[in-house]
Amino acid sequence: MSTPHSASGTFGHPGGAGRSGEYHALLARHDAMRLRRMLLAPARPGGPGGPGAAAGPGAADGPEIPGTAAQAVILRDLPLVTPFDALIGDLYDAMFERHPYLRSLFPDSMEFQRRHLAEMFGYLIEHLDRPDEIEATCARLGRDHRKLGVRPAHYQTFEVALREALRRRAGAHWTEELDWAWVEMLRFAVRAMVAGADAALTEPPYWHADVTGHDRRGPDLAVLRVRPREPYPFRAGQHGAVESPLLPHSWRQYSFACAPDPAGEVEFHVRAVGPGGVSEALVAHTRVGDTLRLGPAHGGMTLDEEFPGDLLLVAGGTGWATAKSLLQELAARRPAPPGVHLFLGAREEAGPYDGDAVAELARRPWLRVHRTVxxxxxxxxxxxxxxxxxxxxxxxxxxxxxxxxxVAELTALGVPADRIRHDPLPLTSGALPGPAAPVPATAH
Incomplete structure (x- = not known):
C-alpha cells in the first residue's frame, strides 16, 4: 500500500517497462467491460451507487469496521513489529520470495516506497477509531491507484506477505490476535480502496500530457506547463501526481500552479531536492515536447462558492503554486472577491522566483501582498x-x-481551526515509532 500522498504502487505495480503498455491496455478493456456491466445491471438495493453498495470482494454488506478493539491490540503489540522499516523489509522480502517477477514491476529504488508505506501504517493505526476518515482517505487512494494498474489480486498478495512479515518480526511472541488485528485493519482499508477505484471507472486512470513550457528559474527550480491530450478536471488549490518517462513507476505529487483555463494547460512549480529523483528529472532533464503522465487531481484546499469573509493566504517557497492558483481563480470571479492578504516568503534574495506573476496579481485592488525575502x-x-x-x-x-x-501562529492569534486550510502536516503519536503523514500538496 502506498501512503495517502505517495503515488508509487505498493501492493504490486503491474506494468514493467517492457510490458506496461500492453498491461494497461488490457486493464482499460477490463474496466470498460466492468463499467458496461454496472450500467446494464438492474438497479437493486445495495447495488452500484445505491445504499449499502459493496465496497469490494467479501463486502456485500459494506466494509466491516475494525474499530478500537483492533487498534488496542496493534498498539499493545507494536514493540514486537517495529521499527516499521524492518517489518516492511520483511514484507517485501516475503512478497518477492513468493513472486519473484513482482520485483521488476516496482521502481528501481524502494526507499521512497518503504518510507511512505511506514507512514501509511502509522496513519491507519492512529485513525482506527475514526473509520470515516480512513474510508474517505483510502477511497481517494484507491481512485489514485488505478493509474498503477492495481487490482484486488494484488491486495491479496500484499496481505499474505504482511502476515508472513508479522510472524517473522514477532517471532515466538506472535499470536493469532495480533494477526487478526492487522488483517482487520488492512482489509478495511482495502475495501475502501476498491470502492474508490470502482467509483472512478468513468474517468481515465491517468492522462498523457505534452510539455509545452519548461522555464528554469534557478539551478534547482523549474516552472513547467503541460497540455493533457484529453480534458483533465482539476480545481485551483488541488494537486496531482506526475510521472516522468525517465523514472517509470515513480509518481510524485505537485500542486497545480494555475486555475483551469480555456487552453487546457496545467502549470507545476518543481524544486529539485536531490539527485536521482522525480524532481531532478523534471527540473534538469525534461524538455518541451516530452510527454509526462498525470494522475487524477486531489485535495480540499479549494475556494468555497461563497466567502465567509476576508481571505488570508500564507505561502513559502513553491507553496506559492497553490496561492497562485487560488488568486487566479479569485481574479476571474465576478463580482470582485472580498479583501485578500497574501504573505509570501522567498528564500532567494532577488525575491520570488515567479515575480512577474506576483506583480501582475498584486495590481488587483482587493489584494495586499506582504513579502519576506x-x-x-x-x-x-x-x-x-x-x-x-x-x-x-x-x-x-x-x-x-x-x-x-x-498554523500554530494563526491558532494563537485566534483563528478557529476550521477556518485554517493547509497542506497536511505530519501526525505524531507517543504510541507510534514515527510520524504518519496524510496527503501533502507537494512531494519530490
Whole structure:
C-alpha cells in the first residue's frame, strides 16, 4: 500500500517497462467491460451507487469496521513489529520470495516506497477509531491507484506477505490476535480502496500530457506547463501526481500552479531536492515536447462558492503554486472577491522566483501582498504585526516546517481551526515509532 500522498504502487505495480503498455491496455478493456456491466445491471438495493453498495470482494454488506478493539491490540503489540522499516523489509522480502517477477514491476529504488508505506501504517493505526476518515482517505487512494494498474489480486498478495512479515518480526511472541488485528485493519482499508477505484471507472486512470513550457528559474527550480491530450478536471488549490518517462513507476505529487483555463494547460512549480529523483528529472532533464503522465487531481484546499469573509493566504517557497492558483481563480470571479492578504516568503534574495506573476496579481485592488525575502526568513514572522486575522479564512502552503509554524501562529492569534486550510502536516503519536503523514500538496 502506498501512503495517502505517495503515488508509487505498493501492493504490486503491474506494468514493467517492457510490458506496461500492453498491461494497461488490457486493464482499460477490463474496466470498460466492468463499467458496461454496472450500467446494464438492474438497479437493486445495495447495488452500484445505491445504499449499502459493496465496497469490494467479501463486502456485500459494506466494509466491516475494525474499530478500537483492533487498534488496542496493534498498539499493545507494536514493540514486537517495529521499527516499521524492518517489518516492511520483511514484507517485501516475503512478497518477492513468493513472486519473484513482482520485483521488476516496482521502481528501481524502494526507499521512497518503504518510507511512505511506514507512514501509511502509522496513519491507519492512529485513525482506527475514526473509520470515516480512513474510508474517505483510502477511497481517494484507491481512485489514485488505478493509474498503477492495481487490482484486488494484488491486495491479496500484499496481505499474505504482511502476515508472513508479522510472524517473522514477532517471532515466538506472535499470536493469532495480533494477526487478526492487522488483517482487520488492512482489509478495511482495502475495501475502501476498491470502492474508490470502482467509483472512478468513468474517468481515465491517468492522462498523457505534452510539455509545452519548461522555464528554469534557478539551478534547482523549474516552472513547467503541460497540455493533457484529453480534458483533465482539476480545481485551483488541488494537486496531482506526475510521472516522468525517465523514472517509470515513480509518481510524485505537485500542486497545480494555475486555475483551469480555456487552453487546457496545467502549470507545476518543481524544486529539485536531490539527485536521482522525480524532481531532478523534471527540473534538469525534461524538455518541451516530452510527454509526462498525470494522475487524477486531489485535495480540499479549494475556494468555497461563497466567502465567509476576508481571505488570508500564507505561502513559502513553491507553496506559492497553490496561492497562485487560488488568486487566479479569485481574479476571474465576478463580482470582485472580498479583501485578500497574501504573505509570501522567498528564500532567494532577488525575491520570488515567479515575480512577474506576483506583480501582475498584486495590481488587483482587493489584494495586499506582504513579502519576506531571504534564507531563514518566514512569512509567519510577519503575521502578528499586520492585523487581526480571527475573522479571516486562511490558506497555508509551503514547506512542512513553515506550514506547522503558520498554523500554530494563526491558532494563537485566534483563528478557529476550521477556518485554517493547509497542506497536511505530519501526525505524531507517543504510541507510534514515527510520524504518519496524510496527503501533502507537494512531494519530490
Amino acid at each position: 531571504g534564507p531563514g526568513v518566514s512569512p509567519v514572522q510577519e503575521l502578528e504585526r499586520h492585523g487581526d486575522w480571527s475573522g479571516h479564512l486562511a490558506y497555508v502552503s509551503g514547506p512542512p516546517g513553515m506550514v506547522a509554524a503558520a
